[in-house]
Amino acid sequence: MLMSRRAAAAAEVIPDAVRTDVVTLWRYHDLRHELRSCDVGIGLGSHDLGVAVVATRLFYEGLFPRIVFTGANAPTTVGRFPRGEAVHYREYAVEQGVPAGAVLVEPRATNTAENLEFSRALLAERRIPVESVLIMSRPYQQRRAYATCRLLWPEVEVVCASNPLDLDDYVHSIGDARRVVDMLVGDTQRIEVYAQRGFAIPQEMPDEVRAAFERLVTAGYTSRLI
Structure with a gap:
């Protein structure tokens, strides 16, 4: 032992x-973006529950009125999140008291581009107007998430954040x-x-x-x- x-x-x-x-x-x-209110928070799925932790905290701080958790599974996450990354993130947020109606789940994405493309489509389908997004990811994914979003979703303003460890x-x-x-x-x-x-x-x-x-x-x- x-x-x-x-x-x-x-x-x-x-x-x-x-x-x-x-x-x-x-x-x-770490882009060290200054956090501000955005139309929606998007939590990118991974093996790191810290994404759901920071999303929950920033929701309570009033930085966005709803969260989209996006992510299916990868070989590195299926053991920890067998029902899918986004599903487990949502469960965590709701357990912490975030209203279930404020959390959307996008359960199909398997990479960062799909995270953003599928989240954008889900929000459009729900007729939720979006001019700004606060993307939450693993700390070392911030720069890549920002660069991907700026290409795929150029009309929105982008702020990035991670669990501050x-x-x-x-x-x-x-x-x-x-x-x-x-x-x-x-x-x-x-x-x-x-x-x-x-x-x-x-x-x-x-x-x-x-x-x-x-x-x-x-x-x-x-x-x-x-």
């Missing part, structure tokens, strides 16, 4: 050899430092690749971010690369 606890604790620690580079990517993806607290909440770093590296690659493929608008990538990304790839954090 002692060894398993030690192993679990070790799994929650960013190795010192890569910490500076991980922090560089972490800060790059620092890097170490986020890693602890996930319980797997390796997974977090791999995801950070993968999302950094997608910023440029998706823009090149026409899936998102281009985003500036400073030299220090590119260098940190390349060092982490060399260090073997490659499981989420395209």
Whole structure:
């Protein structure tokens, strides 16, 4: 039991050899948008229940009158959210007292583009006018979510947010430092690749971010690369 606890604790620690580079990517993806009232909040499905947590909190703070949770399942989420990411997010929000009528579920999306396209279609179907959206995602998905929305839904104003945890607290909440770093590296690659493929608008990538990304790839954090 002692060894398993030690192993679990070790799994929650960013190795010192890569910490500076991980922090560089972490800060790059955090857009630090100033939050303001929007017509709707959109919570992007993932393995991270923190999306539902921040959506619930911001609903109570009055930043939007309704929430769309969007997401089906992926191999990394089906074990935790067997009924679908959006369904479990909605259940969490309603358990926390958010009125059921204020929460819409889009249960089919399997990627960020579909999250936004299907949410947009659902809102149009319900005849809900939207001029601004507050997108809530994993911390390292903010920049990609913003770039994707600006391409696919250019007429709306976009604000991005995540559950406000620092890097170490986020890693602890996930319980797997390796997974977090791999995801950070993968999302950094997608910023440029998706823009090149026409899936998102281009985003500036400073030299220090590119260098940190390349060092982490060399260090073997490659499981989420395209």
